[in-house]
Amino acid sequence: MIKFLSPTPTLKTKLIVFDLDGTLYNKRWLSLRMVLHAPWDILKMQAERKVRSSMKGIWLENKSAFYTEYFRRLAAALHLSQQSVEQWYNQRYMPLMVRLIGKYQPLGEWVLPYIDACRAKGIKLVVLSDYGHAHEKLQALGLSPTLFDWVVSAPELGGLKPAPQLLYHVAEQMNVSSYDCLVIGDREDTDGTMADATGAQFQLIKY
Ligand SMILES: [Mg+2]
Missing domain, CATH: 3.40.50.1000 (HAD superfamily/HAD-like)
Known part of the structure; x- marks a missing residue:
């Protein structure tokens, strides 16, 4: 409470x-719910968390510079193309988070x-x-x-x-x-x- x-x-x-x-x-439990709903994405989710934490407090002055650096790091961590990690983030990861928040998180x-x-x-x-x-x-x-x-x-x-x-x-x-x-x-x-x-x-x- x-x-x-x-x-x-x-x-x-x-x-x-x-x-x-x-x-x-x-x-509470949101991270676990994310994994349970998309267990095949667990490595991507872990990499996302690491990249986000590696960029904590960063200031790159504009949205485009930020996302370029963010997806560059995420792609490097996963050995995937920037385009594919960007697609995963925008079309699967964030929509799943939004859906689970609406369904379970008060x-x-x-x-x-x-x-x-x-x-x-x-x-x-x-x-x-x-x-x-x-x-x-x-x-x-x-x-x-x-x-x-x-x-x-x-x-x-x-x-x-x-x-x-x-x-x-x-x-x-x-x-x-x-x-x-x-x-x-x-x-x-x-x-x-x-x-x-x-x-x-x-x-x-x-x-
Ligand atoms: Mg917070």
Whole structure:
């Protein structure tokens, strides 16, 4: 169960930046479910995790540079062509994740009331996910992306958490200072470190 929340951000909070996976929903057993639903892809899934972790905190400035490097590393790890790993990622891996989230992973009970409370205070809301397919995941959870001012993934901006440029970019787009942001996430080493590096507040979520 959730361990916070007073739905009361600090007085100066003007923007809340939500992580998605493990934050807006409980991701318990998701990795295992992925493997059980596509056991033939286990090596690819393991390689994907390793590559993602090798690129943690990277900043390459734009989406195209990020995905070129990401698929280059994944193809090298699997001894496959970049085209085939890209196809696997976009057409099988991410759609499977979205489908399993919609079927099995529960939306946090705190999420909708919290969003309403923040809206009532005029606080802007952004989802910043470390993965792509963020819109599809929100829809799978029954959360309309229109509840947020912006739904964006870190790779679309050119990097991965905890690169501070990600939060600076989001804050700038929303016309607020990063000092007036509250980051809500389930990982101290990514969401928390990014918040610390940019002077934002951080709220840890644990299910
Ligand atoms: Mg997360």
